[in-house]
Amino acid sequence: MLEARNLRKEFGELRATDDVSLQFGTTPGEMVFIVGPNGAGKTTLVNLLTGLLEPDQGSVVVHEANGDGTTVERDITNVDPERRVNEGLVRSFQIVHVFEEMTVRENVRVAVLSRYDRLLNVRSRDDQHEDVEATVDDLLAQFRLEETQHEVAETLPHGDRKLLDVAMSFGLDPEYLLLDEPTSGVATREKEYVIETIVEASEARDVTTVTIEHDMDLVKAYADRLVVLVEGRVFREGEPTLLETDDELRRVLLGVTE
Numbered sequence: 001m002l003e004a005r006n007l008r009k010e011f012g013e014l015r016a017t018d019d020v021s022l023q024f025g026t027t028p029g030e031m032v033f034i035v036g037p038n039g040a041g042k043t044t045l046v047n048l049l050t051g052l053l054e055p056d057q058g059s060v061v062v063h064e065a066n067g068d069g070t071t072v073e074r075d076i077t078n079v080d081p082e083r084r085v086n087e088g089l090v091r092s093f094q095i096v097h098v099f100e101e102m103t104v105r106e107n108v109r110v111a112v113l114s115r116y117d118r119l120l121n122v123r124s125r126d127d128q129h130e131d132v133e134a135t136v137d138d139l140l141a142q143f144r145l146e147e148t149q150h151e152v153a154e155t156l157p158h159g160d161r162k163l164l165d166v167a168m169s170f171g172l173d174p175e176y177l178l179l180d181e182p183t184s185g186v187a188t189r190e191k192e193y194v195i196e197t198i199v200e201a202s203e204a205r206d207v208t209t210v211t212i213e214h215d216m217d218l219v220k221a222y223a224d225r226l227v228v229l230v231e232g233r234v235f236r237e238g239e240p241t242l243l244e245t246d247d248e249l250r251r252v253l254l255g256v257t258e
């Protein structure tokens, strides 16, 4: 489980994150959506969890199973983002980060290789190469990129580029994957396809996802749990049905006035 404890972040006078305490992955593979109006502090929270920003107060903690039924907690507040990957924490950005001139397959292979201690080279054992290629095959299939695997990344349509980006995040073998608006810039007709593919991959691999999303139809359809931020604070937390039943929330989020 990943936990935010009393996180606070200030930019000058502005408190972008204000005493936020949350737990993610209380059930393995849960899909949590973070929503809220523009400027509510969603990206700041994700940046605090992944270590891109340091909190002014509070901590980030991971709880791990000990094998004997007990859990041990580790404070990772001061662990830098690269090393948080070793704690199972991986982040995908709003803007696609892929190697544009490499093929789809090469991109996924880079991600898978990077989780090995050292890069494989010509002298590596054949079975190590085979493991890597088998993992790459799995990811390409999971993200429906088999047909385009030999195409250069920059030539793909945006929806597929986004899926490639997320497939690379999965290549790092995350336990927790934090996604900043994965459907941003994706054509409306492709949004559902993108989210659905991510949901299927997360379920198949028991990855807990924390996703920032503005499209409430997608949130209603796919969230296990919802966290609503307003002015840096947790305004609501619960089932996605809150979006239909909580009038105050609807007013804040959707501008519904009836």
Ligand SMILES: Nc1ncnc2c1ncn2[C@@H]1O[C@H](COP(=O)(O)OP(=O)(O)OP(=O)(O)O)[C@@H](O)[C@H]1O
Pocket (backbone or CB within 6 Å): 011, 014, 016, 036, 037, 038, 039, 040, 041, 042, 043, 044, 045
């Ligand atoms: N590096 C920064 N320096 C100063 N202010 C910042 C910085 N990053 C964010 N902010 C401010 O903090 C507040 C929260 O920003 P944040 O990007 O976390 O909100 P958000 O909910 O992700 O917004 P959006 O939905 O528009 O992406 C905003 O008022 C923003 O202007």
